Amino acid sequence: MMGGQVSGGEYMLIVGGGKVGWNLARELIDKGHEVTLIESDRERYLTVEQELEHRVLYGDASELWVLERAGIARAGMVIAVTGDDEDNLLICQVAKDKYGVDRVIARVNNPRNRQHFELLGVKPYVSATDLILRLIERQVPRYGLVHLLDLADAKIEIIDLLIGENAQVVGRQLHELEMPKGSLLISVMREGTGFVPTPDTVLEAGDEVLAVLDPRVEEELTRYLGLEEGTVDRTPDA
Amino acid sequence: MLAEGHDVSCLDEDPDSHARLELGLDTSWEDAGGQFTVGTGLEIDALTTAGIERADVFVASTNGDNTNIVIAQIAQRRFRVETVIARILDPYRAEWYATQGLQTICPTRTAIEMLETSVREVAAGKEEDA
Numbered sequence: 001m002m003g004g005q006v007s008g009g010e011y012m013l014i015v016g017g018g019k020v021g022w023n024l025a026r027e028l029i030d031k032g033h034e035v036t037l038i039e040s041d042r043e044r045y046l047t048v049e050q051e052l053e054h055r056v057l058y059g060d061a062s063e064l065w066v067l068e069r070a071g072i073a074r075a076g077m078v079i080a081v082t083g084d085d086e087d088n089l090l091i092c093q094v095a096k097d098k099y100g101v102d103r104v105i106a107r108v109n110n111p112r113n114r115q116h117f118e119l120l121g122v123k124p125y126v127s128a129t130d131l132i133l134r135l136i137e138r139q140v141p142r143y144g145l146v147h148l149l150d151l152a153d154a155k156i157e158i159i160d161l162l163i164g165e166n167a168q169v170v171g172r173q174l175h176e177l178e179m180p181k182g183s184l185l186i187s188v189m190r191e192g193t194g195f196v197p198t199p200d201t202v203l204e205a206g207d208e209v210l211a212v213l214d215p216r217v218e219e220e221l222t223r224y225l226g227l228e229e230g231t232v233d234r235t236p237d238a
Numbered sequence: 239m240l241a242e243g244h245d246v247s248c249l250d251e252d253p254d255s256h257a258r259l260e261l262g263l264d265t266s267w268e269d270a271g272g273q274f275t276v277g278t279g280l281e282i283d284a285l286t287t288a289g290i291e292r293a294d295v296f297v298a299s300t301n302g303d304n305t306n307i308v309i310a311q312i313a314q315r316r317f318r319v320e321t322v323i324a325r326i327l328d329p330y331r332a333e334w335y336a337t338q339g340l341q342t343i344c345p346t347r348t349a350i351e352m353l354e355t356s357v358r359e360v361a362a363g364k365e366e367d368a
Contacts, residue, residue, distance in 0.1 A: 062304055064330045086280075086304040098334060113280060116308060119315055 009033065013075045015061040015091050016082035017041075017048045020107065024079065025052060036070045040082075061091050064098070072099045081107040085116075092122040157215050158186075161226045163207040169225055175199035182214035183221050240272050247273035249288040279309030282316075290317050299325040299343075307331070310340055 010033050014021050017039030025037045029052075037052060038061045039045040045058040059066035061080075072078065078095040080088035085108060092104040108114055108127040117125045163170060169177055174185065174197050188197050189208040203209075213221055240246045248259060248267075253276050259267045267274055277284025279298065290296065296313040298306035303326050310324035323341045326332035332344035 062331075063328060064334070084304075086302075086308050090304055090307055094331075094334070097338070115282070116280065116312060120308075120311055 010076040011071065011074055012036075013038065013067070013070055013072060013078045013095075015078070015080045015087070016107075017044050017056065018081070018083060020081045021079075022048055022052075024081065025055065029055070038066065038070055062087055064094065067091070067094070067099070072101065075099075075101050077101065077103045077105070079105045083109055085109050085113040088125075089113075089117055089120060089122055093120050096122070155214060156212065157218070158210060158212050159218065159221075161209050161211060161222065163203055163205055163209060164226055165205045167203075167205065167225060169203050170205045172203060173199065174201050174203070177203075178224075180213075180217040180220040180224065182217050184212050186210050186212055240270055245271065245273075247275065247288045247293070249275045249277055249279060249284060251276065251278045279305060279312070282312075285309075285312070285317070290319065293317075293319050295319070295321040295323070297323045297325075299323075303327050303331065307335060307340075314340070 012028055012033050012035050014025050014028075014035060014037045017025075017037050021037055021039075025035050028035050035055055037048065037056045038059055039048060039056060040058075040060040042058065045056060049056045057066070057070050059069070061067055061070070061082075072095060075095070078092060078101050080091040080095075082088055082091075088106045088108070092106045095101040095104050104122060106117060106122050106125040108117060108125045108130075111127050111129045114125065114127065114130075117123065179185070185197055187194055187210040188201065188203070189210075190204065190206075197209075209225065211221060211225075248255075250256075256267060256274050259272060259274065263270055273289065275284055275288040277287070279285060279300065290313060293313075296310070296317075296319040298310040298313070300306055300309075306324045306326060310322050313319045314322045321341065323343060324335065326335060326342050326344055327346050329344050329347045329350075332342040332347065336342045
């Protein structure tokens, strides 16, 4: 996922020795990184320590001296994956703001807490619920739409859209379409092959298209390309 | 604060805490002019119901340092409450967040100072006796 950034030989602090933290530590050590895992539960610490030995530290990483003892000052990355959102949030906040760690990654356990991570400037954050939701959306495209890239600050996004069975654009050439202003079709996937469309490309039902657009015209575009006519009739507000 | 004529709204996740507010009051907390909301400080809805949008002062004094630090920052950054005070037991973190623009109260530090003063007074008394 983050390929180039995780090149070997960097010092990484992982907070939380649960399934996520432990496995992450193992993977990163395999890739040649220097890792310290901090775990605050004594029993869990002893279990993990049997495998990771000196690379596990017992302590509550909410306390600054624990982070300092773990060598946060020279850490290139801090990853907070405890089961407590407040812990993850504050550990990443002090890592960035107090110790000047460039890169932090926080785990969000309760998706409702995402807004607090945004507010305190802790990014990126990873929410398992969101990831699973995205996978479900991909498998079950209820709205025929998957968000691929969402650059809220830049006011631009890329979405993946399924052309509906009875969509009004089926059978028409691209240059005939009345695409909403601020949107552009950039690729078409058909029967497992992708291509960049030309003005002559005729859209077919079942085509999966990528569109780059201003988020404000998303609804309009989705209605125009994706939804079947019957669906539109049933939801006049949409 | 209520007795001094301020509007006081209390947010607590435990509904039973309401009874504690009425200790020493002749009337109910509400009749005395107080407000009580059940919820946690991480729930924006609960904060709004409790009236954070019109608050002049916000005090975060749950029994958890982390909770207090997070909700104090929510009050400050999201709701722009003018005065925000957070109770932080950990002296080191209280000190650091104080440099980040948060008003912090550290009961640990206060207790240490009081204990030191008491010990010094006793020691001074003994010297005088001698």
